[in-house]
Amino acid sequence: MDSMNKTSPKPPQLADRFMEWFCSPEVIETLQGDLHELYYERLDEMGRKRANLHYYLDVLDVCRPFAWKKRKSTRINHLDMLSNHFKISLRHLSKDIGGNLLNITGLMLGVVCCIIIFLTIKYETSFDSFHENNKELYRVTNNYYYPTFTMYVGQTPNPMAEALKTDFTAFEKVFAISTNYDHPITVEEELYTSDILYADQHFIQGFDYYNDPKQWIIGNPNEILAKINTTVLTQSLAEKIFGSSQEAVGKIMTLSNETKIEVAGVMKDPPSNTNFPFEQLVSRLTYESFAGSHFGNVSITNTFVQIPEAVDIAQLRPALDAFNEKYMEAVWGEDFVSMDLQPLAEIHLDERFSSDTYTTNKSYLWTLGFIGLLIIVIACINFVNLATAKGVKRSLEIGMRKILGGSKQHILGQFMSESFLLAIVALGLGLLLAQYSFPYFSELTNLNIGNDFVYSPILWLFILGLLVFICLSMGLYPAMLFSKFQPLQVIRGKVMASPSKGVSLRRGLIAFQLVISQVLIIAAIVIGSQLDYFQSKDLGFEKESLMVVKVLGNIPIEKRLALKQKFEQLSFVEETTLSSHIPMSAGHGSTGLTSQDSEIKDRFNVQYIYADNDFLDAMDIELLAGKASISPITEDTVRGYVVNETLIGRLAWDNPEEAIGKRITVNGSEARIMGVAKDFHTQSLHRQIKPVAIAYGIRDYPYLGVKYKTDGLRASVGQMEDTWKTLFPDRNFDYFFQNEQMGTMYDTEVRFSKIIKAFTIISIIIACFGLIGLSAFSSVRRFKEIGVRKVLGASVPSILFLISKEFIFIMLISFALSYPIAHYLTGAWLQEFAYSVDLSWWMFAKACIITTILTLLTVSFQSVKAALINPVESLRRE
Amino acid sequence: MIKLGAFEELVLLAVGALGEEAYGVAIKALLTEKGGKKPSIGALHSALYRLEDKGLLKSWEGGATAERGGRRKKFYSLTSFGIKTLEEAHQLRMDLSKDIKGLNLGFHE
Numbered sequence: 001m002d003s004m005n006k007t008s009p010k011p012p013q014l015a016d017r018f019m020e021w022f023c024s025p026e027v028i029e030t031l032q033g034d035l036h037e038l039y040y041e042r043l044d045e046m047g048r049k050r051a052n053l054h055y056y057l058d059v060l061d062v063c064r065p066f067a068w069k070k071r072k073s074t075r076i077n078h079l080d081m082l083s084n085h086f087k088i089s090l091r092h093l094s095k096d097i098g099g100n101l102l103n104i105t106g107l108m109l110g111v112v113c114c115i116i117i118f119l120t121i122k123y124e125t126s127f128d129s130f131h132e133n134n135k136e137l138y139r140v141t142n143n144y145y146y147p148t149f150t151m152y153v154g155q156t157p158n159p160m161a162e163a164l165k166t167d168f169t170a171f172e173k174v175f176a177i178s179t180n181y182d183h184p185i186t187v188e189e190e191l192y193t194s195d196i197l198y199a200d201q202h203f204i205q206g207f208d209y210y211n212d213p214k215q216w217i218i219g220n221p222n223e224i225l226a227k228i229n230t231t232v233l234t235q236s237l238a239e240k241i242f243g244s245s246q247e248a249v250g251k252i253m254t255l256s257n258e259t260k261i262e263v264a265g266v267m268k269d270p271p272s273n274t275n276f277p278f279e280q281l282v283s284r285l286t287y288e289s290f291a292g293s294h295f296g297n298v299s300i301t302n303t304f305v306q307i308p309e310a311v312d313i314a315q316l317r318p319a320l321d322a323f324n325e326k327y328m329e330a331v332w333g334e335d336f337v338s339m340d341l342q343p344l345a346e347i348h349l350d351e352r353f354s355s356d357t358y359t360t361n362k363s364y365l366w367t368l369g370f371i372g373l374l375i376i377v378i379a380c381i382n383f384v385n386l387a388t389a390k391g392v393k394r395s396l397e398i399g400m401r402k403i404l405g406g407s408k409q410h411i412l413g414q415f416m417s418e419s420f421l422l423a424i425v426a427l428g429l430g431l432l433l434a435q436y437s438f439p440y441f442s443e444l445t446n447l448n449i450g451n452d453f454v455y456s457p458i459l460w461l462f463i464l465g466l467l468v469f470i471c472l473s474m475g476l477y478p479a480m481l482f483s484k485f486q487p488l489q490v491i492r493g494k495v496m497a498s499p500s501k502g503v504s505l506r507r508g509l510i511a512f513q514l515v516i517s518q519v520l521i522i523a524a525i526v527i528g529s530q531l532d533y534f535q536s537k538d539l540g541f542e543k544e545s546l547m548v549v550k551v552l553g554n555i556p557i558e559k560r561l562a563l564k565q566k567f568e569q570l571s572f573v574e575e576t577t578l579s580s581h582i583p584m585s586a587g588h589g590s591t592g593l594t595s596q597d598s599e600i601k602d603r604f605n606v607q608y609i610y611a612d613n614d615f616l617d618a619m620d621i622e623l624l625a626g627k628a629s630i631s632p633i634t635e636d637t638v639r640g641y642v643v644n645e646t647l648i649g650r651l652a653w654d655n656p657e658e659a660i661g662k663r664i665t666v667n668g669s670e671a672r673i674m675g676v677a678k679d680f681h682t683q684s685l686h687r688q689i690k691p692v693a694i695a696y697g698i699r700d701y702p703y704l705g706v707k708y709k710t711d712g713l714r715a716s717v718g719q720m721e722d723t724w725k726t727l728f729p730d731r732n733f734d735y736f737f738q739n740e741q742m743g744t745m746y747d748t749e750v751r752f753s754k755i756i757k758a759f760t761i762i763s764i765i766i767a768c769f770g771l772i773g774l775s776a777f778s779s780v781r782r783f784k785e786i787g788v789r790k791v792l793g794a795s796v797p798s799i800l801f802l803i804s805k806e807f808i809f810i811m812l813i814s815f816a817l818s819y820p821i822a823h824y825l826t827g828a829w830l831q832e833f834a835y836s837v838d839l840s841w842w843m844f845a846k847a848c849i850i851t852t853i854l855t856l857l858t859v860s861f862q863s864v865k866a867a868l869i870n871p872v873e874s875l876r877r878e
Numbered sequence: 879m880i881k882l883g884a885f886e887e888l889v890l891l892a893v894g895a896l897g898e899e900a901y902g903v904a905i906k907a908l909l910t911e912k913g914g915k916k917p918s919i920g921a922l923h924s925a926l927y928r929l930e931d932k933g934l935l936k937s938w939e940g941g942a943t944a945e946r947g948g949r950r951k952k953f954y955s956l957t958s959f960g961i962k963t964l965e966e967a968h969q970l971r972m973d974l975s976k977d978i979k980g981l982n983l984g985f986h987e
Contacts, residue, residue: 010947027927029949029950030901030902030939030949030950030951030952031902031923032947032949033902033946033947033949033950033951033952034901034902034903034919034923034946034951035919036945036946036947036949037903037945037946038903038906038919040945041903058918058919058920060920061918061919061920061921062919062920062923062924063920064920064923064924065924066923066924066927066928067923
């Protein structure tokens with residue numbers, strides 16, 4: 001008993017608290033009493049510690065079903081209750097058809113956007129995942145470390161695969177493919193272009209989707225590609241050239257280098273979501289017969305390895321580095337190059353390789369997904385706003401339900417089933433609409449997803465998730481709010497404890513919607529003006545009057561010169577030039593440059609173009625100093641350079657005049673600078689202007705640039721074609737217009753702009769729907785007030801202002817909030833371009849004006865109606 | 879006839895034997911004393927509630943006592959149905975056991 005006297009110990013509180021948690025109130029008192037009695041008995045017998053332990057054990061022991069809290073036995077048939085919920089829901093929904101129709105339409109539009117965005121993201125992340133072994137496949141990549149930047153290259157030197165095969169045992173398979181897109185091929189004197197992949201049977205087995213005999217139509221690619229000078233066509237190419245797959249087999253095709261290949265098989269077209277598409281596979285032995293094999297040349301070859309999933313890639317690192325040292329660094333220089341293994345599935349989303357691989361920006365997909373989320377949230381907000389506003393009307397119903405014994409859960413169930421009903425209708429309609437609008441979307445955005453809207457399990461899962469999300473975000477808040485109503489107060493006419501709470505939430509949500517719309521509008525405006533900038537920016541050369549004729553293939557120089565001469569005789573041709581490249585549309589060479597006449601001794605990267613004397617004139621590039629022609633212009637050596645301002649700056653010469661006569665060495669040819677040209681763009685505006693050297697000489701240049709005079713050129717193309725045919729009767733006349741070709745450069749941006757515009761419009765529509773519903777409701781509620789005001793002499797404009805002022809206030813706040821957000825986001829986007837528009841106040845002002853007009857139009861649509869109504873009408877209503 | 883488990887029967891008997899003083903701790907003590915084996919408090923209460931549900935026991939709550947921290951006791955007593963069930967169970971045992979030769983239960987002849 002002494003222990004009791006000291007502190008009078010009590011049973012452990014934790015155990016008691018646990019017991020109180022699980023025990024039902026009817027049981028706890030007597031049960032706990034028994035346990036306490038036992039505890040004090042034990043306290044005397046065995047001391048405090050053991051008594052405590054036993055107490056814990058006892059509490060756990062009595063945690064049995066008989067003691068558990070019982071759920072209130074409501075004894076309600078849940079099915080009946082549910083059907084009652086739906087019946088009441090339908091009645092309420094049909095009471096306000098207009099408002100609910102707006103909400104459903106808004107929600108449906110949101111659902112369409114979400115589904116389409118989901119499919120887009122799914123497509124973009126599914127590249128090359130159709131190969132069953134895609135987790136085991138890696139591409140070998142090289143990083144080249146230049147002083148100022150690192151170049152990520154997905155293509156490897158030709159002999160890489162062979163060397164890997166001999167040096168590594170961890171690789172299950174090593175194979176290489178070489179891509180040659182838009183390659184000219186001749187079939188029976190007709191010229192076509194084809195996307196060629198030089199591959200062997202190891203490629204077919206490695207990319208195992210193609211190894212499925214279901215993909216083969218005629219012949220077995222495994223056997224065909226093991227031979228030399230053989231090819232397998234895809235079905236669509238076979239049909240395009242030969243009419244049918246059967247016709248194609250056995251025919252001979254000629255590659256541009258005069259190699260003849262035989263069509264030995266036909267297979268199905270590859271899926272569109274591959275980074276390595278092809279129209280025909282040509283056996284790799286064919287490629288090896290004419291391609292060089294040296295580690296110093298980065299070619300058109302991608303090298304792949306297959307590694308069993310069990311192997312840890314990190315452990316291959318030392319071996320890979322050793323390999324890199326042995327083969328790559330030996331040729332390229334120490335620490336200049338490194339090697340990596342890139343998982344096949346990551347290729348499409350790895351922006352670092354965008355210069356030689358078709359990639360999609362990950363942040364672009366994130367943006368899309370985020371926009372989808374915002375749009376659906378905007379649509380849900382409409383419902384929340386309208387529902388809370390209507391809560392006043394429903395309060396009597398809720399009070400009555402509670403008085404008649406409805407529990408909180410029942411009120412919750414009632415409102416959740418209403419939102420469920422709305423959500424399911426909107427989802428169903430949205431799904432149908434998405435299916436029909438999908439092809440248009442895919443065309444609008446050039447996403448190349450294909451027109452087949454596929455009902456896959458993952459889509460259903462997504463839709464289920466969407467349903468849950470919509471139901472919860474739409475219904476939960478109103479349902480919780482209403483279920484908390486105190487029945488007595490409600491019946492007495494006191495609706496909410498603090499009515500301002502609901503109102504300020506509503507205002508906040510509207511402001512949120514407006515901010516989103518506003519930011520989207522600003523983004524659309526900024527992107528649009530950047531696109532305009534692409535068109536209007538002075539590029540340093542004239543793109544509008546330039547046409548480029550391709551003179552590809554094995555054509556002697558004399559014939560090229562003859563073509564140039566004949567074209568110059570045409571009345572609408574102002575100037576022509578033969579060159580190795582065309583700025584911004586047909587690439588540029590890239591090599592190192594040194595100058596013995598400059599203080600700058602290091603070798604740096606320079607872009608070069610080989611051209612004849614007329615190049616600057618035909619391109620309309622301004623000459624700042626010196627001359628831009630050399631005579632006699634000869635075939636063998638370069639005897640003069642024209643360089644751009646950037647190059648002068650790079651070699652630390654102060655002005656163009658100073659540079660004239662200085663010696664530079666490009667591609668091993670040393671010659672003097674004879675002229676300096678004003679800077680002109682050679683690449684898209686994403687990139688800075690780089691040093692450029694134009695080398696003067698005569699060679700078998702593949703491009704003939706034609707500067708033309710009149711707008712009627714398109715009609716005159718026929719004349720040029722006739723001229724072409726007199727010289728090259730068996731070759732196709734192939735040309736492009738510079739401005740059109742350059743348009744494709746900004747495809748990504750154009751696509752992005754279209755998508756942003758489409759979603760901006762949709763989000764604005766949805767937000768406006770919400771405003772219409774809400775303003776309609778609030779003006780109906782203030783019918784009487786307006787009537788009284790009119791009787792007392794208020795004018796229509798003052799009443800308009802009275803109703804709209806709430807929204808104007810919200811609008812102003814949303815402007816203030818959207819400005820920094822939009823500024824940050826669009827600024828980040830413009831960072832991607834070396835040359836971009838400046839963000840200016842008018843872009844924001846324009847967005848503000850658009851939003852203001854739309855908001856006021858929407859709101860006043862209702863308020864004008866309310867303000868114009870005859871007070872007699874409104875006051876008589878009871 | 880109602881199904882009665884062996885432990886349940888013991889609890890019923892203990893409740894009957896304790897008369898007016900049958901509550902959790904007392905029943906446990908009696909069973910421990912007579913049976914030698916300690917029933918767990920959880921199992922005991924679980925059985926008591928079960929027997930009450932079946933209508934074999936009735937209960938009432940007594941006054942608060944200090945040694946239980948002011949908590950009341952829940953007393954049990956047999957209902958007439960409970961007594962009848964006990965009798966039936968006992969009868970069954972007797973019927974069966976009296977035919978066993980060599981088993982002396984003290985009430986032969």
